[in-house]
Every structure is written in structure tokens, then in C-alpha cells.
Amino acid sequence: MERSIETQVSQAVDAWLRWLPRWEPATHRGRVAPCRRCFGSPVLSAAGLGADVPHGVQHGLSTRIKTIVDHAVAEYTSRNLPMLQAELDQQAARNRARSYRPAEGLDPEFEGLPLDPDPVPGAPFLFTIGGLAEQEDADIPALPPLSDDAKAALRQEVGLADDYANMVGREVCAVLLHHRLRIQAAIAQYVEPQIAAMLEELTRSLDAPFEPNGDPGLPEL
Known part of the structure; x- marks a missing residue:
């Protein structure tokens, strides 16, 4: 029996809450570009996860919820949109032909994130995961082109799928x-104390050079 949307959302939030105690603030250099999945997401707004919540915390929930919407749209497409379904089946078969698929099978906390860090000017990477995946993709034959009529019909079905996705x-x-209250309670319990500790440590490190008993610094020459 198909689970209701309410049940699926509840289970997704439960799974995210089980993961949240393992979250730790990132210690590496953050990316400059905002996450297209999370930035301005109505899902995160509904969950009460604002811009003051770290992106790593947001992403795990938004990805789990996106999976629910994607599954519902896939079911709708298979039943009602034959041309779009055929196109998706061909694309899926093409993807399966690739031996290297680094973006697949990731945990929700990492799914949809860039495969490589931002480039550093003057320090090019020897190789990138994304570049290796693109090279693999280039070796797979492209899908056959569609006629103008087929393109128009496909665009119409894509529009219907988008409308259904928006409804879901x-x-x-x-x-x-x-679920807002328990989401916010978990943020207060597991996330906010870690952020407060980071800010306290940062304050101590900034104040240390000016403390009377601190490191006097370099000796005068």
C-alpha cells in the first residue's frame, strides 16, 4: 500500500532527526556559490530552517523531502506521461552505461552537492571528479534527436510534470x-550549542593577543 505524503514526510523528518546529533560544523573552506537546492527553498521555510541554520543541516532535510516529491512525480509520469517516461527511460539506460557515476548512491547529506571544491586561482587541480565523470559521459553515444512535433509534445508533458511537482x-x-516545533527543538539541542562554542572560541582567539598575560609577540629589534 502506498504511503501517504503525510506519512512519508513524517518518516523523512524522523530520519533527519536521527542523523542530526552526528552533525558537526565544517572546518574546511566553504563554497562561494549558494546551493541551488536549499537557497530560497520553500521546504526549508516551511520547516523553519532559516538562513541562520548551517547549510549542512538544511541540506540533509531538503534532500530527504525532495526525494518524496521526486517519487510522487515519477509515479505520476509513469501513469500519465508516456512520452516523457520514454525519454526518461532512455536517459536512465544511457546513464547505466557509464561505469563511473560518482553522484549516485550518496547519503542525503551529500546528494546534490558539487563533486569538487571551488577552484583556487593560480592553483589548478590535477584532475576533478566532475571532469572524470564528464569524460566518461562523452564516451557514451547521445540520445537520438527528436522531431519538432515530438519536442513540442515533450515540452507539454514536462509542463504537466512540473505542475504536479508544484502541487505535491x-x-x-x-x-x-x-513538524516545526520538533525540528526547532532539535536545532536548539544539537546545532546552536556547537555554533555558540565556535563563536566563543573565535572570540577567545581574537582577544588573546591583547590580553595582559597573553603572548607578548615578537621581541623588539
């Missing part, structure tokens, strides 16, 4: 509103 997304957001 609104339903998901409405359900998420009922």
Missing part, C-alpha cells in the same frame, strides 16, 4: 508546518 510540493510544505 505545496502539500509537503503544509505537512512540514506540523
Whole structure:
């Protein structure tokens, strides 16, 4: 029996709450570009995860919720949109032909994130994961071109799929509103203390050079 959207959202939030105690602040250099999945996401707004919540915390929840929407759209497409389904099946078969698929099978906390760090000017990478994946993709024959009529029909079905995704997304957001309190309680318990500790440590490190008993610095010459 197919689970209701309400049940799926509840289970997704439960899974995220089980993961959250393992979250730790990132210690590496952050990316400059915002995450396209999380930036301005109505899902995160419904969950009460604002811009003051670290992206790593946001991403795990938004990805789990996106999976629910994607699954619902896939079911709708298979039943009602034959041309789009055929195109997706061909693309899936093409993807399976690749022996190197680094973006697949990732945990929700990492799914959809860039495969490589931002480039550093003057310090090019010897290779990148994304570059290796693109090289593998270039060796797979492209899908056959569509006629103009087929393209028009496909665009219409894509529009219908988008409309359905928006409808499911609104339903998901409405359900998420009922989970706000326990989401915010978990943030207060597991995330905010770590951020406060980081800020306290940063304050101590900035104040240390000016403390009377601190390191006097370099001797005068």
C-alpha cells in the first residue's frame, strides 16, 4: 500500500532527526556559490530552517523531502506521461552505461552537492571528479534527436510534470508546518550549542593577543 505524503514526510523528518546529533560544523573552506537546492527553498521555510541554520543541516532535510516529491512525480509520469517516461527511460539506460557515476548512491547529506571544491586561482587541480565523470559521459553515444512535433509534445508533458511537482510540493510544505516545533527543538539541542562554542572560541582567539598575560609577540629589534 502506498504511503501517504503525510506519512512519508513524517518518516523523512524522523530520519533527519536521527542523523542530526552526528552533525558537526565544517572546518574546511566553504563554497562561494549558494546551493541551488536549499537557497530560497520553500521546504526549508516551511520547516523553519532559516538562513541562520548551517547549510549542512538544511541540506540533509531538503534532500530527504525532495526525494518524496521526486517519487510522487515519477509515479505520476509513469501513469500519465508516456512520452516523457520514454525519454526518461532512455536517459536512465544511457546513464547505466557509464561505469563511473560518482553522484549516485550518496547519503542525503551529500546528494546534490558539487563533486569538487571551488577552484583556487593560480592553483589548478590535477584532475576533478566532475571532469572524470564528464569524460566518461562523452564516451557514451547521445540520445537520438527528436522531431519538432515530438519536442513540442515533450515540452507539454514536462509542463504537466512540473505542475504536479508544484502541487505535491505545496502539500509537503503544509505537512512540514506540523513538524516545526520538533525540528526547532532539535536545532536548539544539537546545532546552536556547537555554533555558540565556535563563536566563543573565535572570540577567545581574537582577544588573546591583547590580553595582559597573553603572548607578548615578537621581541623588539
